[in-house]
Amino acid sequence: MNENEINEFRSDVRAWLNENKPATPSFLLPETFMEVGTDQQFEFLRRWQQTVYEAGYLGMSWPEAYGGGGQPQVMQDIVNQEMAAQRVPFVPNTIGLNWAGPLILDMGSEADKQRYVKNILSAEDIWCQGFSEPDHGSDLGNAQVRAVKDGDEYVINGSKIWTSLGSYAKYMILIARTSNEGPNKYAGLSFFLAPMTAPGIEPTPIKKLTGEFGFCQTYFTDARIPADCMLGNEGEGWSVAMKTLMYERGAVGGQAGGLSMMDLNINDIIELARRATRNGQPAIDDPLTRDELVKLVLEAKGNALMGSRARVPALGGTYPTAVAMSGKLRSSELKRKMTRFAVSLQGANGARYISDDALDGGKWQRSYLNSFSGTIGGGTTQIQKNILGERVLGLPKS
Amino acid sequence: MIRFSEEQAMLLDTAREFCQKQSPIAEVRRVIEAGQPLDATLWQTMVDLGWLGVTIPEAFGGLGLDLADTVPIFEAMGSQLLATPLLATTLAAQVLITNGSEAQKNQWLPKIAAGQIATIALTEANGSWETDQITTHLTQAGSGEMTLTGSKTFVLDAGVADVILVSALRDGALCWCLIDASEIPEGAIQREVVIDETRRSYSLTLSDVPIRADQILPGTAFQKIELAAMLLITAEMSGGLEGVLAVIVGYLNTRKQFDKLIGSYQAMKHPTVDILMGAEMTRSYLYHAATVWRDETDEAVIEAAVRMAKCCASEHFSEAGDRGIQFHGGFGFTYECDAQLFLRRALWSQYQFGDDRHQRQKLGALLF
Numbered sequence: 001m002n003e004n005e006i007n008e009f010r011s012d013v014r015a016w017l018n019e020n021k022p023a024t025p026s027f028l029l030p031e032t033f034m035e036v037g038t039d040q041q042f043e044f045l046r047r048w049q050q051t052v053y054e055a056g057y058l059g060m061s062w063p064e065a066y067g068g069g070g071q072p073q074v075m076q077d078i079v080n081q082e083m084a085a086q087r088v089p090f091v092p093n094t095i096g097l098n099w100a101g102p103l104i105l106d107m108g109s110e111a112d113k114q115r116y117v118k119n120i121l122s123a124e125d126i127w128c129q130g131f132s133e134p135d136h137g138s139d140l141g142n143a144q145v146r147a148v149k150d151g152d153e154y155v156i157n158g159s160k161i162w163t164s165l166g167s168y169a170k171y172m173i174l175i176a177r178t179s180n181e182g183p184n185k186y187a188g189l190s191f192f193l194a195p196m197t198a199p200g201i202e203p204t205p206i207k208k209l210t211g212e213f214g215f216c217q218t219y220f221t222d223a224r225i226p227a228d229c230m231l232g233n234e235g236e237g238w239s240v241a242m243k244t245l246m247y248e249r250g251a252v253g254g255q256a257g258g259l260s261m262m263d264l265n266i267n268d269i270i271e272l273a274r275r276a277t278r279n280g281q282p283a284i285d286d287p288l289t290r291d292e293l294v295k296l297v298l299e300a301k302g303n304a305l306m307g308s309r310a311r312v313p314a315l316g317g318t319y320p321t322a323v324a325m326s327g328k329l330r331s332s333e334l335k336r337k338m339t340r341f342a343v344s345l346q347g348a349n350g351a352r353y354i355s356d357d358a359l360d361g362g363k364w365q366r367s368y369l370n371s372f373s374g375t376i377g378g379g380t381t382q383i384q385k386n387i388l389g390e391r392v393l394g395l396p397k398s
Numbered sequence: 399m400i401r402f403s404e405e406q407a408m409l410l411d412t413a414r415e416f417c418q419k420q421s422p423i424a425e426v427r428r429v430i431e432a433g434q435p436l437d438a439t440l441w442q443t444m445v446d447l448g449w450l451g452v453t454i455p456e457a458f459g460g461l462g463l464d465l466a467d468t469v470p471i472f473e474a475m476g477s478q479l480l481a482t483p484l485l486a487t488t489l490a491a492q493v494l495i496t497n498g499s500e501a502q503k504n505q506w507l508p509k510i511a512a513g514q515i516a517t518i519a520l521t522e523a524n525g526s527w528e529t530d531q532i533t534t535h536l537t538q539a540g541s542g543e544m545t546l547t548g549s550k551t552f553v554l555d556a557g558v559a560d561v562i563l564v565s566a567l568r569d570g571a572l573c574w575c576l577i578d579a580s581e582i583p584e585g586a587i588q589r590e591v592v593i594d595e596t597r598r599s600y601s602l603t604l605s606d607v608p609i610r611a612d613q614i615l616p617g618t619a620f621q622k623i624e625l626a627a628m629l630l631i632t633a634e635m636s637g638g639l640e641g642v643l644a645v646i647v648g649y650l651n652t653r654k655q656f657d658k659l660i661g662s663y664q665a666m667k668h669p670t671v672d673i674l675m676g677a678e679m680t681r682s683y684l685y686h687a688a689t690v691w692r693d694e695t696d697e698a699v700i701e702a703a704v705r706m707a708k709c710c711a712s713e714h715f716s717e718a719g720d721r722g723i724q725f726h727g728g729f730g731f732t733y734e735c736d737a738q739l740f741l742r743r744a745l746w747s748q749y750q751f752g753d754d755r756h757q758r759q760k761l762g763a764l765l766f
Contacts, residue, residue, distance in 0.1 A: 008534055024630075153697075270766065282615075298709060309400050311400075312402045312685070317640065319674065354644060385667065385671045386667065389668070394651065396658075396661050
């Protein structure tokens with residue numbers, strides 16, 4: 001695409017979003033796919049994904065044969081940028097769009113692609129993820145859910161936890177143990193595209209610290225799933241699972257696009273500090289609050305600059321992997337601090353919660369409580385620090 | 399945005415290699431012990447490397463590069479705690495380049511490029527970082543004659559300087575006065591005790607010292623000089639953070655307690671990772687500030703970038719030094735432990751040209 005075509009496309013997208021962006025609903029929307037707690041929220045977001053897909057703005061670079069747009073990735077990038085700029089809602093089928101879809105396009109059979117890909121894009125089929133288990137939070141390789149082959153089926157027993165959208169999902173990307181043999185714990189794992197409709201699979205909603213529902217514990221009791229829904233070969237589950245982490249945003253054939261969460265950045269906090277009041281004055285005018293705000297700005301900007309420096313190899317320094325390996329730790333901790341600070345800007349009203357009386361409907365209080373999903377999920381901050389200490393600084397194992 | 403050229407990368411490599419060779423920690427201690435105002439041989443080597451002329455315009459015998467191009471040199475010096483008159487001399491050269499008349503530049507810049515030592519006298523006894531608190535002043539004494547009176551402190555390397563640039567009030571406005579060392583009265587320069595023992599710091603007490611009109615610089619830029627000092631000290635601090643982190647990691651990987659290497663305890667490991675993150679962020683802010691210094695023209699943008707860098711470095715380097723002592727246990731309480739050298743350096747650096755709290759105050763006004 002040349003410069004003119006790009007500009008023209010961008011203004012088309014902008015116009016379309018202006019026209020079709022859904023009005024803010026009467027209820028508080030979730031901020032990520034992990035926070036969808038009511039049917040009302042889910043239906044609203046699913047409808048939005050359908051609208052975006054039907055307009056041709058989702059899966060733009062995926063093959064046309066499977067429901068994609070067959071367009072250059074740059075177009076999807078533009079759509080994503082405009083969506084972020086206009087603060088439109090996220091598209092909820094995150095696991096399908098970012099993990100399952102790219103995986104199926106990469107290593108699925110022709111039949112898999114025909115069967116799954118289009119419905120991922122249209123939100124007809126919602127996908128969830130069955131990786132974590134109750135007793136093995138951060139230790140994925142130790143998964144204990146059993147899958148035993150019986151004829152042309154596998155019989156599944158055990159339970160998975162933190163299944164976001166579990167109650168709405170038609171399929172799950174599932175890691176289960178097909179063997180206890182092999183040289184290490186990873187060798188016995190296999191990967192399935194499991195139908196959630198099979199008898200014996202029960203997603204049970206878990207109430208979160210926010211008081212809302214948002215994910216499930218999924219129980220498997222002699223659940224029978226077809227053997228041909230295995231992706232890769234038996235025993236290759238670990239490497240398939242690791243692949244899902246490599247489909248980065250912006251790569252051709254990678255993630256389908258659209259927003260997967262409502263972005264929170266430091267400017268939102270500065271804006272809130274001007275708007276919220278402490279003791280009758282804008283919070284930003286209070287010198288102590290101001291000092292805390294500068295600290296947060298410095299952390300946010302510093303994080304961004306670390307990424308910028310990591311792109312200059314000559315400035316890699318003694319520990320060239322430190323920046324890349326600490327991204328999750330830094331961004332999740334920053335988000336926790338920002339949302340916690342946002343609550344503190346509100347004076348006595350900091351004590352309110354989701355209700356019409358609360359500033360922005362109680363969004364900041366809820367955001368703060370939800371921010372722990374980032375500092376706990378995907379390896380807690382404490383585990384991240386162990387990993388950085390051991391793999392980057394070379395300290396002995398704990 | 400951070401830009402770093404191949405020339406800068408080469409300078410960084412050269413400087414690191416030089417400083418590692420010239421200033422191992424035993425040498426740092428020997429220099430402190432000897433207490434000499436100058437290591438003339440080392441200084442000559444640095445002159446020969448051309449480091450004094452990096453920022454001096456070609457017309458005056460230098461390389462004519464930007465001040466930001468010296469950042470890798472100061473970072474490398476900082477990591478080895480190498481203190482030389484390069485900091486003071488580079489800053490004094492900046493005063494001349496920014497504010498000096500052609501005659502003043504002609505007289506001094508070629509000499510500085512060739513190795514003469516210069517310094518600046520800014521801070522006074524009240525310890526203020528604000529130039530509006532300066533009380534040193536010029537008084538009209540007869541026709542065309544003036545005299546300079548006042549006391550300065552934290553004047554680096556004044557004891558070996560060939561020229562000192564002194565800030566003073568003239569009719570209520572700040573200006574720079576250039577004083578040749580030969581014109582400074584006996585006893586006016588006294589060594590003073592500072593927390594960082596690698597620094598040679600002096601007080602300068604002037605009482606009715608005659609000043610001719612041609613000793614006063616026509617330019618009156620002060621903030622640019624303060625920001626230059628912050629940038630270079632931040633570079634030293636970034637290096638210092640790397641240095642103290644190496645000391646800590648080294649100890650955590652060798653010292654055993656309760657039959658285990660202490661680095662295996664999360665109580666040590668996690669805060670050490672925090673120090674690593676602080677060091678990585680400081681270095682990012684440093685080279686961002688260097689990029690902005692070179693490429694930006696908007697003074698407010700430059701000021702914000704430099705203050706953010708100084709703020710980040712001050713906070714994280716002193717915290718790293720503080721934890722460095724604690725993690726060495728009883729040994730950390732002794733003079734023998736190298737962590738104290740870094741903590742003392744961190745404190746000196748933090749309190750020169752504005753600590754982190756001061757920078758945040760300034761940034762609040764710049765950002766919001």
